[in-house]
Amino acid sequence: MTESLLAVRGLSKQFVSGNETVPVIEKLSFTLDEGQSLALTGRSGSGKSTLLNLLCGLASPDAGTIVLQGLVFEAGSSGARQKAAAWASLRRQQIGVVFQEANLMPALSLLENVQFRAQLAGRDPSKSEDWLARLDIGELAGRYPDQVSGGQRQRAALAMVFAMEPALILADEPTGSLDRHTACEVAGVLFDLQARHGCGLILATHDAELAAACQHHLDLGHLSGL
Template sequence: MLHTAMELHHIRKSYGRADGPVEVLSDVSFSLAPGETLALTGESGSGKSTILHLIAGLDRPDGGRIVVAGEEITSLPDRALARLRRQHIALIFQQYNLIPSLSVAENIAFHARMARGLDEAWAEALTDRLGLGELRDRMPDEVSGGQRQRVAIARAMALRPALLLADEPTGNLDETTSDQVMAALHDLVAEIGCALLLVTHSGKIAAGMDRHLHLSHGRVDQA
């Protein structure tokens, strides 16, 4: 049994600009236990999405250590990093990132199938529980924004990930739909037992999480 789903140790990250490097993260450390939910807030440009990209192995830190599902990823070669990401990490974005040429059902199964971990019965159950049963053959542009986000949640959960990263997952939704999407997300996170790190600007959503950290001036503090 893993003691942590994710750990950040003294992470630093800068980006180059014409007038010199800009430090985004100066000393970020926190961890997430399996089954724990955490909200990350902060001003636009404070580095919240950067943290998600680093944890997902989509970018690399300038310094510090990152551990996901018991494995340090900071110095993993690209192929090993891609394997770990496929097997243990799922992502949900504000813009859904569905594949427009695939149906709702095909989108839900896509990542789990790529990771060779598709449980068709579980994917089917997710489709029904998220109210997508009658939409399984439709294309993404034939369903509403709230329904697309439910597809994105089902696609992420089809993997049964150890760690779920969500970047403003309700940012494009009205309040009622946002509440419905977050309720479904919390239910599935609790059932699977995965850790959830969610970036949000919503105080209401942050208040519904187990913990809340605020990112400012390259560091995180308890909110």
């Protein structure tokens, strides 16, 4: 039996708001195989960003297990420090994250941003220029994030993610801040490169067309009965 790239089992997360405890993710289980894409849908507040944050380590689950490339992260297990470090290292090397607004370092040029992300993942930074060229912004390599358009920044963010050669890309409304035309272009590049490089993709989106382009679908609004 082949192992999934990602397996999520019984994942739960709640937030405390005043006196109230609000369950956002409840006993969620799913798997994603290598090279497959999964669309996360559901109305605003249904927990899409929370789930992506749990997967990339920006938030901690209250319960459940996340298995990435066979490495197990178990919520609540006090776990040896060594285990936590191994999990953090795997995430750094294997999970690329794209947000609605490109998360570039403002003090670095587009090229330096891509090089920095590649290095952080332990990859060869010398391919960074190629990645910018493949994303059609090669001529902007020396510019700073505030000297390019939103669509160009988002292309640079994709170059950063692909330059780290991740096994899994998490994208939170990656085209949400772009006009329709630019959004289609950026989404096209994302799906094309993802398919060519065979990495997994989990994409949170309100855009039905974007969701339809994914192979699998998970409606969080539906799951939590919203």
